[in-house]
Each structure stands twice: as C-alpha cells, then as structure tokens.
Amino acid sequence: MANAAKRFEVIPGQPRPQIAFTEVTLQLGGKTIIENLSLGVRAGEFLCVVGASGCGKTTALRLAAGLYQPTSGRVDFDGQLMLHPRREIAIVFQDYGKALLPWRTAAGNVSLALEAGGMPSAERPARIEELLRTVGLPGHAGKYPAEMSGGMQQRLQIARCLAQEPKTLLMDEPFGALDAMTRQGLQDEVLALVAASGATVIFVTHDLDEAIYLGDRVIGLLPHPGRIGIELAVNLPRPRDQLSTREHPEFLRLRRQLFDFIKATEQ
Amino acid sequence: MNRHATIWLWRAASFAVAASFIALWQLIANLKLVSPVFLPGPDRAWASLVRGFSNGDLWSKLAGTLEHMAYGWLAASIAGIAIGAIIGSSRIMRTYVAPSLEFLRPLPVSAIIPVAIAMLGLTQAMALFVIAFGAIWPIMLATIHGFAAVEPRLYEVARSLQMSRLAVIFKVALPSASPDILAGMRLSLTVALILSVVCEILAGLDGLGHWVLLSARAFRSADLFAGVILLGVTGYVTSVAMSMAEHRLLAWQASQR
Numbered sequence: 001m002a003n004a005a006k007r008f009e010v011i012p013g014q015p016r017p018q019i020a021f022t023e024v025t026l027q028l029g030g031k032t033i034i035e036n037l038s039l040g041v042r043a044g045e046f047l048c049v050v051g052a053s054g055c056g057k058t059t060a061l062r063l064a065a066g067l068y069q070p071t072s073g074r075v076d077f078d079g080q081l082m083l084h085p086r087r088e089i090a091i092v093f094q095d096y097g098k099a100l101l102p103w104r105t106a107a108g109n110v111s112l113a114l115e116a117g118g119m120p121s122a123e124r125p126a127r128i129e130e131l132l133r134t135v136g137l138p139g140h141a142g143k144y145p146a147e148m149s150g151g152m153q154q155r156l157q158i159a160r161c162l163a164q165e166p167k168t169l170l171m172d173e174p175f176g177a178l179d180a181m182t183r184q185g186l187q188d189e190v191l192a193l194v195a196a197s198g199a200t201v202i203f204v205t206h207d208l209d210e211a212i213y214l215g216d217r218v219i220g221l222l223p224h225p226g227r228i229g230i231e232l233a234v235n236l237p238r239p240r241d242q243l244s245t246r247e248h249p250e251f252l253r254l255r256r257q258l259f260d261f262i263k264a265t266e267q
Numbered sequence: 268m269n270r271h272a273t274i275w276l277w278r279a280a281s282f283a284v285a286a287s288f289i290a291l292w293q294l295i296a297n298l299k300l301v302s303p304v305f306l307p308g309p310d311r312a313w314a315s316l317v318r319g320f321s322n323g324d325l326w327s328k329l330a331g332t333l334e335h336m337a338y339g340w341l342a343a344s345i346a347g348i349a350i351g352a353i354i355g356s357s358r359i360m361r362t363y364v365a366p367s368l369e370f371l372r373p374l375p376v377s378a379i380i381p382v383a384i385a386m387l388g389l390t391q392a393m394a395l396f397v398i399a400f401g402a403i404w405p406i407m408l409a410t411i412h413g414f415a416a417v418e419p420r421l422y423e424v425a426r427s428l429q430m431s432r433l434a435v436i437f438k439v440a441l442p443s444a445s446p447d448i449l450a451g452m453r454l455s456l457t458v459a460l461i462l463s464v465v466c467e468i469l470a471g472l473d474g475l476g477h478w479v480l481l482s483a484r485a486f487r488s489a490d491l492f493a494g495v496i497l498l499g500v501t502g503y504v505t506s507v508a509m510s511m512a513e514h515r516l517l518a519w520q521a522s523q524r
Contacts, residue, residue, distance in 0.1 A: 093420060112438065
C-alpha cells in the first residue's frame with residue numbers, strides 16, 4: 001500500500017494544473033504530518049479527498065490555501081509559487097460558527113468579502129442580495145448568524161466565499177456537522193453552484209459516499225504520515241442525482257473499492 | 268403579562284426599601300440621635316440641593332467634577348485601548364510586557380498622587396494624569412484579554428481575504444474585543460469618579476470634592492450631604508448611561524444568549 005503513492009508529473013501537451021503539489025512534506029512540532037505528496041488539480045476539476053482521521057486531509061487543504069508553508073517541496077497556484085493565501089482561493093471551514101463574524105448580519109458577513117475585494121459600497125447591496133439568493137437565503141439578510149440554523153450558517157459561509165469570486169473553492173468537511181437531509185440538499189446545491197461558476201474544488205470529507213457522489217476524482221490518503229494511498233477516477237454521468245447516481249453500478253463498485261481501502265488503512 | 272407584573276412588583280419593592288431608608292434617616296435626624304451639626308435630615312439636605320442649584324453654585328461644582336472625570340476617562344480609554352491592542356495582538360509582546368504590567372497593576376493609585384504632585388504641582392494636569400493612570404488599567408487589561416481571545420479562525424478568514432492589517436484590526440479584532448473593552452470602560456468610570464473627587468480634595472480644584480471638603484470644614488452638614496448625594500447620583504447616572512450604550516453597541520450579542 002505504501003508504495004501506491006503516485007508521483008505527479010507534468011505531461012507535455014497537457015494543460016498546466018491549477019493547483020500543483022510537488023513533493024510536499026510538512027512537519028509541525030517535529031512530527032511529519034504530510035510526506036512527499038505530489039498532486040495536480042486541473043482547472044474546473046472537482047477533487048474529493050478522503051482518509052482516516054489523522055491522515056492530514058485538512059492539513060493538505062490548508063497547504064493548498066496557503067495558510068501553511070511546506071517544510072520542503074512546493075505548492076503552486078496557476079504556475080506561481082504559493083507564498084500566502086490569496087483571494088482567488090476561498091475556504092469553506094467546517095466550523096461555520098467560528099468562521100462567521102457574530103457581530104455582523106448575514107448581509108454584513110457577505111459584505112466583508114466584497115469590502116476586501118475593493119467593491120464600491122454603492123454596488124454592494126445588489127451583489128449581496130444576489131449572493132444570498134444564490135445560496136438560498138433570500139430574506140435573511142438582516143439576521144445575525146446566531147439567529148440562523150447550522151445549515152443556514154454554512155450557506156452563508158458559502159455565500160461569502162462566492163463573493164470572493166474564487167477560481168478555487170476549498171471545502172473542509174463543510175457538511176460534517178449537518179443532518180442527513182440538509183447535507184444532501186447542500187451537496188446538490190454545491191454541485192449546481194460549481195457547475196455554474198466553473199470553479200475548481202478540493203473537497204475534504206470523511207463520508208465516502210459523499211466523495212464519490214460529488215467528485216470527478218477521489219483521493220484516499222494514508223495516515224502517519226499523510227500520503228496518497230489510492231486514486232479513483234469517477235466516471236459517473238452529470239448532473240448527479242441523489243437516487244439514480246447512488247444506485248449506479250459504477251457508484252457501487254467505487255464505493256466498495258474505497259471502503260476496502262479505508263478498512264485496510266485502519267488495520 | 269404575568270412576567271411583566273412580577274418585574275413591576277420587584278421594582279415597587281426596591282423603591283419601598285429606598286423610601287424606608289430615607290424615612291429612617293429622617294427619623295434619626297428628628298429624634299436628634301446624632302447632633303444636627305453632623306447629620307442633617309433628608310429635608311435639610313434636599314433644601315440645600317435646591318438652594319445650591321438655584322443659585323448656580325452646585326452646577327459649577329458638578330460641571331467641574333464631570334469635566335475632570337470625562338477628560339481622565341477619555342484619555343484612559345484612548346490610551347488603554349491603543350496600548351492594549353498592541354500588547355494583546357502579539358503573543359511576543361504579551362510575554363515581554365506581562366510581568367511589568369503585573370507589577371504596575373496592583374500599585375495603589377494613591378501612591379502615584381504624591382509623585383504626580385511633585386512633578387506636575389497642584390494643577391489640572393496632575394488631576395488628569397492621576398485619573399487617567401488609575402482608570403487605564405481595567406480598560407487596558409480588558410483590551411489585552413479581548414484581543415488575545417479573538418477566534419483564530421477569523422484571522423484565517425481575514426488572511427484568505429487578503430485583508431490589510433488595519434482592516435483586520437478594525438473589522439475583526441476590535442469588534443470581537445468590544446464586549447471586553449466596554450466592560451473595562453464601565454469599571455473605569457467608577458475609578459475616574461473616585462479619583463476626580465480625591466484630586467479635587469487634595470489639589471483644591473473646582474468640583475464636588477472641593478465643595479464637600481469645604482462644607483465639612485465649615486460644619487455646613489446640609490451642604491456636605493447635598494454634595495455627597497450629588498456624587499452618588501453622578502456615579503449612578505454615568506453607569507446607567509454606559510450600560511445603555513453597551514446594550515446598544517452589543518445588540519448582536521443578545522441573539523447569542
């Protein structure tokens with residue numbers, strides 16, 4: 001299993017990946033969290049990352065965000081070395097309650113991203129309204145996050161991320177804390193939003209079904225230290241459907257393969 | 268409806284308690300249990316208040332005290348928030364400066380007064396320095412705590428939005444610390460009032476402290492009590508005003524409770 005890690009190589013004639021990890025190693029506090037990770041994500045690709053807890057999924061996402069710098073190796077975005085976070089890369093955090101400003105209303109939270117982007121204040125209200133409508137929160141502009149349900153708060157965080165007009169959307173177990181019904185609804189909404197905007201997505205989840213349902217490609221990480229253990233292309237037709245996609249023989253085959261992989265890593 | 272009635276009942280009860288205290292005071296004064304030279308009844312204290320306001324004496328004294336208090340408090344607030352923000356937003360600063368703060372904080376302000384008088388004389392500048400020095404601690408310490416306790420996730424959001432340092436301070440850190448800062452400012456209000464009175468007494472500056480001192484020396488007990496009552500009212504009113512301002516500014520917190 002350990003040697004199954006694939007090296008990422010630039011293939012001549014192929015477009016340059018939008019996000020490229022090249023032999024990335026990250027050590028934190030003397031511990032190797034991620035070792036020799038190479039990975040390329042194409043523009044417009046929906047990549048899902050799964051793995052047992054402690055395999056460095058979230059850390060890999062933070063490297064892609066520029067919130068961490070690798071100990072060795074490099075992370076590139078659009079062919080440029082990633083030295084700091086950038087506005088074209090938006091992050092949807094799992095803990096939406098902590099990632100929103102509690103003293104700002106829903107509109108104010110979306111506005112934060114528009115202000116950071118330098119949009120003139122006269123243009124903001126219309127854009128805010130449009131974004132809140134996009135994520136299914138019309139009429140909630142004046143509410144504070146604490147007055148909203150978990151699902152609504154996560155929608156709000158997505159709205160703020162969309163306000164960045166990101167080329168890449170990084171999602172860290174965004175629906176992990178939500179109930180099953182809300183989660184399925186949001187999965188479909190995210191797929192529709194991404195299809196409409198053409199953004200690249202790296203989606204970290206511990207839910208294997210969710211990974212296959214959403215992704216163009218699923219990567220399974222091995223723990224201690226984190227490295228790639230399995231890579232599956234998901235050739236399921238789009239648009240995906242909660243019932244028929246999940247019953248598709250290919251879905252079931254991938255699901256079996258992924259479950260076996262995770263089971264093996266846990267032993 | 269029932270809850271409303273309960274609130275009014277409590278309010279009525281608390282007024283009844285206050286009224287009975289005043290009645291008791293009047294009774295003691297009427298029975299001359301304490302010499303009228305030292306203890307006037309509420310009737311005489313009230314008459315003195317009315318007289319003082321109608322001839323303008325008390326107005327100017329009240330204005331003097333409010334001025335000392337306001338300038339000292341505002342200076343303490345501005346300096347306390349600024350210094351607290353600088354210390355609180357950097358872990359290195361906190362580590363280096365914390366021991367010095369721990370030494371300075373418990374230092375009684377009264378110990379500073381002779382130093383201030385020696386350096387600045389019996390002047391308004393001395394009063395401003397002493398009041399500001401005493402009132403800065405609750406604000407500064409609250410600001411340090413507020414800045415240190417900002418949710419780290421919000422700083423990450425700010426970084427991914429590539430917000431400027433100034434924008435991070437004004438849009439993230441300061442609002443996040445505002446409940447702590449306002450609580451510190453409310454505590455400092457009381458400190459500022461106390462020190463205003465002390466400075467007026469020591470330096471003979473125009474204000475209620477001076478009025479109280481002169482009244483006591485002249486055995487005008489009614490005037491003395493009028494001054495003390497007015498100081499009590501000043502403390503109460505400023506504190507209520509501060510609470511109302513806090514309530515308004517922190518309306519967003521109401522939804523979290």
